[in-house]
Amino acid sequence: MHTHDYDFILPDELIAQTPEDNRSSSRLFVVGRTSGEFQHAHFYDLPKYLAKGDVLIANDSRVIPARLIGRKPDTGAVIELLLLRPHADSRCWEALLRPAKRVGIEKQIVFGEGELTATVISELAGGTRVVEFSASGEVFDTLLEKLGKMPLPPYIQSQLEDPTRYQTVYAREKGSVAAPTAGLHFTPELMEQLKTLGVHIHFITLHVGLGTFRPVKVEQIEDHHMHEEWYRVPASVFSAVEVAKKSGHRVVCVGTTTVRAMEAAWLLREQQESAAEVSGWTRIFIYPGFTFHVVDALITNFHLPQSTLLMLVSALIGRERLLAAYETAIAQRYRFYSFGDAMLIL
Numbered sequence: 001m002h003t004h005d006y007d008f009i010l011p012d013e014l015i016a017q018t019p020e021d022n023r024s025s026s027r028l029f030v031v032g033r034t035s036g037e038f039q040h041a042h043f044y045d046l047p048k049y050l051a052k053g054d055v056l057i058a059n060d061s062r063v064i065p066a067r068l069i070g071r072k073p074d075t076g077a078v079i080e081l082l083l084l085r086p087h088a089d090s091r092c093w094e095a096l097l098r099p100a101k102r103v104g105i106e107k108q109i110v111f112g113e114g115e116l117t118a119t120v121i122s123e124l125a126g127g128t129r130v131v132e133f134s135a136s137g138e139v140f141d142t143l144l145e146k147l148g149k150m151p152l153p154p155y156i157q158s159q160l161e162d163p164t165r166y167q168t169v170y171a172r173e174k175g176s177v178a179a180p181t182a183g184l185h186f187t188p189e190l191m192e193q194l195k196t197l198g199v200h201i202h203f204i205t206l207h208v209g210l211g212t213f214r215p216v217k218v219e220q221i222e223d224h225h226m227h228e229e230w231y232r233v234p235a236s237v238f239s240a241v242e243v244a245k246k247s248g249h250r251v252v253c254v255g256t257t258t259v260r261a262m263e264a265a266w267l268l269r270e271q272q273e274s275a276a277e278v279s280g281w282t283r284i285f286i287y288p289g290f291t292f293h294v295v296d297a298l299i300t301n302f303h304l305p306q307s308t309l310l311m312l313v314s315a316l317i318g319r320e321r322l323l324a325a326y327e328t329a330i331a332q333r334y335r336f337y338s339f340g341d342a343m344l345i346l
Contacts, residue, residue, distance in 0.1 A: 001288060003216045003224075005319065007305045008326055016339035017158040019165045024187045027334055027341040031325050033297070033317055038328055043185040043342055046299075052198030053249035055240050059180040059258045060203040062171035065148030065163075070109040070118070077102055079109050081118065082151060084128060084177060084209060085230070090136040092121070094128050096210075103129070116143045141174070151177050151210075153338055155304075166338075175207035175230065181338045182255030182300045202240050206231040206261040206282075215306040221287055226308065229257075232279035233265035239275075241266075241294055250296040250346075256309045260284050262294040287311040288319060298345045302329060302336040317345055 020026050023043075030039035030049065041048070050056070066083040082096040097103050097120070109118045109131070118131040135143055150163045160166060168183035170191070195201060211227025218224050241251050241262075253259045264282040269275075285308060298316060303309040314322045325343070334341045 001221045003219060003221050003306050006216075006221075006307075006310050006314065008323060008330075010305070010330065010336055014330065014333065014336050014340075015155050016335040016337060016341075017156055018160075019184065019339040022187070023165075023169070023185050024190050026185050029325065029329055029332075029334060029341065029343045031317060031321070031343060031345045033345050036321055038325065040332065044190060046190065046344070047193050047197050047199075049344060049346060050194065050197065050199050050252065051249070053200070053244065053247060054198075054252055055200045055202060055244040055249065056194060056252045056254065057202050057204060057237060057241075057258050057262060058168070058170060058183050058186075058254035059206050059208075059261065060168070060170050060172045061176040061180060061205050061207050061257070062174045063150065063167055063176045063179050063208075064174050065144055065150055066177040067149040067151040068111055068118075068144075068147060069149070070111040072102065073108060073110050079103055081109060081131065082177070082210070083148075085207075085228075087130065089132070091134075091140075092130055092132050094124065095131050096127070097129050097131075100127060100129070112143075112147045116140075116147060153178065155337060156339065170203065172203075173205045173207075175205075177210055178208045179338065180206070180208055180255045180257045182258075182342065184339070185299075185342050186254075200240055200244075202234075202237045204231065204233045204237055204258060204261045204265075206257045208257055215304060216308060216311070221311060224285060224308070226283040226285045228281045228283050229260070230279075230281055231261040231264065233261055233277065235275060235277045237262075238265075238269065238278075251294055252297040252299065253295045254299045256298075256300055256303075256312050259295050259298060259312060260286065263290075263292065266293045285311075286315050288315045290315045292316065298343075300343050300345070301338065302326065302334060302340055302343065304337065313343075313345070 028041040068081045080098045084094045117134040122130045264284040265278040
């Protein structure tokens with residue numbers, strides 16, 4: 001399978017720069033997984049497409065203010081640092097630095113008025129660095145909230161006036177450097193409507209890394225190596241999935257991150273033959289030919305060309321059908337990417 005087979009041309013004006021005033025007023029492109037039928041609705045219409053007994057699973061990871069602007073104490077040169085993932089040592093993080101050439105090993109970066117510093121201790125493959133901060137634990141979390149900024153994707157050029165709009169309303173577990181954007185459309189009121197309908201809502205955690213949004217650079221997609229992301233799936237979620245499958249109800253995943261966590265956890269759980277919670281790091285890469293064990297339906301946004309996200313959705317409904325849906329969405333002026341509209345695959 002060739003990476004260029006997952007390319008498409010998107011007009012720049014369809015890249016959403018700001019969220020809708022009301023989360024659930026975004027448009028909803030509904031695709032029949034087997035029928036191929038297209039329908040056009042709004043996200044607040046979601047209860048019309050779900051039924052009592054369906055299980056809805058969402059990612060409750062919370063985006064941290066992972067973008068830090070600091071300076072070199074000797075020259076005053078401005079250095080931007082983007083946190084990617086913590087290391088076992090609570091003071092150390094893997095990070096991207098810009099401009100990286102200005103900050104060598106053992107060089108220090110100062111943030112704010114000097115209340116937080118970071119020292120580069122090693123360089124990793126791919127140009128990332130490991131930095132050691134001067135604080136850890138709750139002290140570091142407090143300083144990060146004070147000094148850090150929300151790490152919006154590079155295709156969003158507008159300033160975000162309300163940082164909470166890049167968080168889902170159910171975000172709880174801190175750790176993502178990018179939002180699980182399919183969940184941005186939910187409001188507390190819509191969640192209550194679904195519960196009243198009899199939809200069972202459950203949460204998993206997968207901390208989203210920047211690699212999620214990077215295009216695949218290799219010619220053959222099978223040669224692509226996924227980034228690693230930490231996830232946790234409680235035992236109660238497995239139980240809910242099993243009940244739904246046995247009773248003929250659907251498991252609806254909110255976002256590709258939820259799909260990756262659930263499918264990775266299900267495979268690991270089968271290997272371990274355990275009914276307990278599953279957690280750890282996953283590099284699972286889902287592309288056409290993958291056998292799904294959990295997901296029956298998917299709520300997702302419109303994704304970047306040649307991205308692993310596009311390939312995952314293609315694995316669910318087929319490449320031709322997916323690209324036909326994207327062609328229709330472009331013609332119908334749907335809004336794309338993080339703050340864009342949503343797709344429901346049933």
